[in-house]
Amino acid sequence: MTVEDGLYASEREHMVESQIVRRGVRDVRVLEAMRDVPRHVFVAPEYRYLAYADGPLPIGNGQTISQPYIVALMSELLELRGDEMVLEVGTGSGYQAAVLARLARQVHTIERYANLARYAAGILQELGLDNVHVHTGDGTKGLPDFAPYTGIIVTAAAPNIPRPLLDQLEDGGRLVIPVGSRGGQVLERWTRHGERFDYESIIPVAFVPLVGEQGWKD
Numbered sequence: 001m002t003v004e005d006g007l008y009a010s011e012r013e014h015m016v017e018s019q020i021v022r023r024g025v026r027d028v029r030v031l032e033a034m035r036d037v038p039r040h041v042f043v044a045p046e047y048r049y050l051a052y053a054d055g056p057l058p059i060g061n062g063q064t065i066s067q068p069y070i071v072a073l074m075s076e077l078l079e080l081r082g083d084e085m086v087l088e089v090g091t092g093s094g095y096q097a098a099v100l101a102r103l104a105r106q107v108h109t110i111e112r113y114a115n116l117a118r119y120a121a122g123i124l125q126e127l128g129l130d131n132v133h134v135h136t137g138d139g140t141k142g143l144p145d146f147a148p149y150t151g152i153i154v155t156a157a158a159p160n161i162p163r164p165l166l167d168q169l170e171d172g173g174r175l176v177i178p179v180g181s182r183g184g185q186v187l188e189r190w191t192r193h194g195e196r197f198d199y200e201s202i203i204p205v206a207f208v209p210l211v212g213e214q215g216w217k218d
């Protein structure tokens with residue numbers, strides 16, 4: 001390990017304790033993934049000094065890498081055990097997908113901007129996370145080719161729940177998604193029981209918009 005890697009590792013440990021454990025995330029597998037995945041490699045060099053700070057950061061195209069606590073919380077809400085098929089809508093930097101790669105068997109992630117998808121795929125490959133598959137397209141329609149999913153996580157703000165995402169959940173599967181206006185949303189978790197869906201409101205959040213056929217118009 002280089003001196004630089006050692007410094008990042010200690011910043012990461014501090015991030016997990018002060019931002020994530022302190023706010024109540026308890027899933028030990030999620031905490032381990034947050035301790036392991038190097039967030040700084042998903043961030044542009046000019047923002048790297050802020051890689052373990054308590055907030056989102058710009059990644060280009062007007063988009064952001066989410067706050068570490070929100071990544072951990074959304075991952076915990078999926079209740080993954082390690083043998084699942086997961087879909088992420090909104091690849092962005094690829095960081096959330098890298099965390100999910102530690103928690104599930106296979107991760108499909110879809111991003112509407114081809115340049116972000118390409119860049120994220122490159123980093124995920126460099127990290128050797130070959131159970132993550134990056135796609136380009138409109139994730140509001142889901143990714144039916146690989147459905148059903150045990151978990152679906154949407155990392156952009158939806159005006160309503162996109163019906164295709166509910167349809168692509170397996171029985172007992174969970175959808176975690178911010179829903180609300182462009183200015184502010186509530187993080188929701190939807191759980192499938194046959195043809196019935198239960199939902200819980202978790203916390204207020206602020207995400208960039210989910211733009212697509214079943215989302216906001218461009």
Ligand code: SAM
Nearest residue numbers: 065090092093095096111112139155210211212
């Ligand atoms: N999960 C990301 C990470 O770890 O860096 C953060 C994602 S950022 C908050 C939201 C992403 O959703 C943006 O990259 C945006 O381009 C993408 N997005 C918005 N609408 C989308 C859609 N319909 N399909 C796929 N991606 C979409």
